[in-house]
Amino acid sequence: MSLKGDLAQAYRDIGVKPIIAASGSTTAYGGSRLRPEVMDAMNRASNVMVEIDELNKAAGKVIAEITGAEAGFVSSGAAGGLVLQAAAVVAGSDPIKMSQLPNTEGLKNEIIIHRSHRFPYDQCYTSVGARLVEIGDGRRCQPWQLEAAFSGRTAAVAYLFSPFVSRRALPFPEVCEAAHARGVPVIVDAASFLPPRVNLRRFIDEGADMVIFSGGKAVRGPQGAGILAGRADLIEAAAANASPHQFIGRGMKVAKEEVIGLISALRIFVDEDEEAETEHYNEMCRQVVDALIELPGIRVTVEHDEYNYLVPHAMLKFTRDWKGPSRDEVLQALSEGDPQIFMHSLGNPDEMGVDPFNLNEEDLETVIRRLHEELVK
Numbered sequence: 001m002s003l004k005g006d007l008a009q010a011y012r013d014i015g016v017k018p019i020i021a022a023s024g025s026t027t028a029y030g031g032s033r034l035r036p037e038v039m040d041a042m043n044r045a046s047n048v049m050v051e052i053d054e055l056n057k058a059a060g061k062v063i064a065e066i067t068g069a070e071a072g073f074v075s076s077g078a079a080g081g082l083v084l085q086a087a088a089v090v091a092g093s094d095p096i097k098m099s100q101l102p103n104t105e106g107l108k109n110e111i112i113i114h115r116s117h118r119f120p121y122d123q124c125y126t127s128v129g130a131r132l133v134e135i136g137d138g139r140r141c142q143p144w145q146l147e148a149a150f151s152g153r154t155a156a157v158a159y160l161f162s163p164f165v166s167r168r169a170l171p172f173p174e175v176c177e178a179a180h181a182r183g184v185p186v187i188v189d190a191a192s193f194l195p196p197r198v199n200l201r202r203f204i205d206e207g208a209d210m211v212i213f214s215g216g217k218a219v220r221g222p223q224g225a226g227i228l229a230g231r232a233d234l235i236e237a238a239a240a241n242a243s244p245h246q247f248i249g250r251g252m253k254v255a256k257e258e259v260i261g262l263i264s265a266l267r268i269f270v271d272e273d274e275e276a277e278t279e280h281y282n283e284m285c286r287q288v289v290d291a292l293i294e295l296p297g298i299r300v301t302v303e304h305d306e307y308n309y310l311v312p313h314a315m316l317k318f319t320r321d322w323k324g325p326s327r328d329e330v331l332q333a334l335s336e337g338d339p340q341i342f343m344h345s346l347g348n349p350d351e352m353g354v355d356p357f358n359l360n361e362e363d364l365e366t367v368i369r370r371l372h373e374e375l376v377k
C-alpha cells in the first residue's frame with residue numbers, strides 16, 4: 001500500500017475516499033495540508049492545562065510582532081475573525097452591549113461596504129446584527145458616495161482583499177483616510193491574500209484598524225484557525241466577545257492546542273523562503289504546460305500576479321478554435337473520476353487551472369494524466 005493509502009486509512013474506514021485538490025486551499029476540498037511540525041506542537045500542547053485568557057494574550061503578542069499591529073488574537077478561522085471584527089466595532093467590550101447581540105437596538109450597527117465587495121462571507125458581519133450599507137454601483141465608486149454613507153450609526157467600513165474581486169473600489173488608503181477623519185475604524189478581510197508574506201504587514205501599514213487572515217490556507221496551520229490583528233482596544237473588544245467568554249463568539253471556540261498550532265505554523269510560514277517556494281510551484285506548473293501545450297485550441301500558461309494568482313497557477317484557456325469537450329464538461333468529468341480531481345475555476349468561464357498548492361509530485365502526475373485523457377476524449 002502506498003504511504004498515502006496508509007495516511008488515508010481513517011477516512012477509508014468510514015467510507016470516505018481521498019480526493020485531489022488542484023483548486024488551491026478550498027475549504028470544501030480539505031483546505032490545506034497541516035504542517036507535520038504543527039501537529040507535533042499541538043499534540044504536546046493538548047495535554048497541558050493553561051489559562052485561556054493568558055494564552056490568547058501571549059499568542060496575540062506573537063501575531064502583533066509578525067504583523068506590526070498593536071495586538072492580535074487567534075480566531076476560529078478567518079470567518080470567525082469576521083464575526084469578532086463586527087462584534088468589536090458594534091459592541092466594543094461593554095458587557096451590557098455584548099450581551100444584547102445580535103440585537104443592535106441603540107448601538108452603532110452600520111458597516112459600510114463597497115457593493116463590489118459584497119461576498120458570501122459578509123453574513124459573518126450581519127450575524128452579529130450589523131447592517132451593511134452599500135456604496136458604489138458594483139462597477140465603480142466615487143469618493144462622495146463613501147462620504148455620504150457615514151452616519152451617526154456607522155460602526156466601521158469593511159474592505160475586502162481577495163482574488164477575483166473587482167479592483168474598482170476606492171483605493172484602500174483613501175478609504176482609511178476618510179474613515180479615520182470621522183473616527184470610524186476600517187476592518188479588512190484578507191483571508192486568502194497570502195503569500196506574499198509582506199501582506200501580513202501591508203494592510204496594517206496602510207491604515208487597517210483590524211485585519212483577518214486564514215490560518216488554514218497558505219499558513220498551513222490548523223484548518224479551523226484564523227489570525228486577527230489590529231488596534232489594541234479593538235482586539236481587546238474582539239477577545240471580550242470571544243470564547244472563553246460567554247458572549248456571541250462563544251460558539252466559535254478555539255482550543256488551546258489550536259492556538260499553539262496556529263502560532264507555530266505562522267512562525268514557520270514567515271521564515272520560509274518565498275522565492276524558492278514560488279520556483280517550486282513554477283516548476284510544477286511548467287510540467288502541466290509542457291504536457292498540454294500541443295493541444296490545438298487550448299492556451300496553457302503559467303499565471304502569477306499580486307491579485308488573482310498569488311501562487312503560480314497553470315491556467316488553461318479554451319479558445320474559439322477548441323474542438324473538444326467544454327470546460328464545464330472537463331471539470332465535471334474530473335470531479336467524478338477516480339480519483340476525484342477538483343480544479344481551479346474561479347476566473348473566466350472559458351478558463352480553468354491547476355493550483356499546485358495542495359499537490360505533491362504524484363498528485364500532479366495524476367492531474368496531468370487525467371486532464372490529458374479528458375481533453376482528448
Ligand SMILES: *Cc1c(COP(=O)(O)O)cnc(C)c1O
Nearest residue numbers: 077078079121162191192214215
Ligand atoms: C477563505 C476565506 C474566508 C474564510 O476563511 P476561513 O479561515 O476558512 O474561515 C473569509 N474570507 C475570504 C475572502 C476567504 O477567501
